[in-house]
Amino acid sequence: MNWTFIVSLLWGLWGTVVLSGLTFLFGGIFGFIIAIARISPVPLISKATAVYIEFMQGLPLLVLMGLCFYGPGIFGYDSLTPLQAATFALTIYASAYLGEIWRGCLQSVAKPQWEAAECLGLTRWQRMRTIILPQALRIATPPTVGFMVQIIKNTSIASLVVGYAELSYNAKVINNSTFQPFLYFGIAALMYFAICYPLSVQSRALERKLNVANR
């Protein structure tokens, strides 16, 4: 085991964390818009959003990355850097899944709450902000934390099409020169595990805590 390789893996891990963070930030913003649009009273908006979600969930992330990487150049924009392209693709991917998760959470807020808010004469936005969102947030936390694990795992393929150097990529490069796959991929796997496992545990704990009423 060579320490320079370990340092290289740690740099890769940093790349993974940066990409995951950016994805979660932008994916969260777009996902929220998607979720709101999905339950819009205007049929056109909610149908269009449903189609968007259906499409994005039917595409492999690798294809999405290719489209985001080669697409902007073709339509006359500057080509994106690997980090930008990977963030772009992962944001689209995350927005579709988070949008669907959060739509479910918004809709699982009890119907009388919506009706009562309407009876109080609150506007749609007030209703959302003061009545529905605070309740939906509680329901949404466990699956959202769970989905963060998906995002972190999926950043691993950002090197394949767009060539963003993160943990898996560095591990692959090291393996190409050392031919010790069990050792270095094992360490890389443990690093992913060290980030993802606490999140998974947290997600389950939150779920149990939330489920207290149904026990």
Added chain:
Amino acid sequence: MTYEFDFPAVMAYWPLLLEGIWTTLRLTFFCTVFGILIGAICAIIRTGGPAWARWMVGLYVEFIRNTPLLIQAYFLIFGIASMGVRLPILAGAVIALTVNIGAYTTEIVRAGIESINRGQLEAAECLGLSRFQTYIHVIIRPALERVYPALSSQYVLMMLASSILSSVGVEELFGISNRIQSDTYRNFEVFVVLGVLYLILAIVVRAGFSLLGLALFPRRRKLGTPL
């Protein structure tokens, strides 16, 4: 900016694309069969096995679910190769993907088993069913029936994720398209075509699963509703 799209140049490679689709479907088929087998066995162990075996299955499930498929595939496929074992590349891919999907299946099936009413087991005992019969008819089949929708969407995701195995040299739909890209330099068009093909594949696999569900679970067919 004028860019001339050239889809005919990509579509000229349709035999190659068909070959890729065929490989993707074969990969999906084998991994579905083995994945459900492993998932069912591990779920039985996890809900009713000896403590050490439960712990082992738990370790397997947690480890697979918290690491990326790509790293698992590198670890297994390059690892096996480094031990001097020569495997056909498709076999390696099936192993890697099965190990991965097996863990997810275990969790889903376990949830199904845990939702089986205790009274059912007592009834099975009263009827004098053997342990094996109880497992097959009272535990596994109803459990699978109950979690079937979750299971089928997980397997559609697996079909999409099989594209990742192109990075270890499997020439499934995504992998084979690399050849078209390097022949034509029409990268964007290739990705558009791939996108359409994968969307169609996702619909086909989903339809296949609902037909299979109708065939496997007649109760569901009669009721016309999910249980």
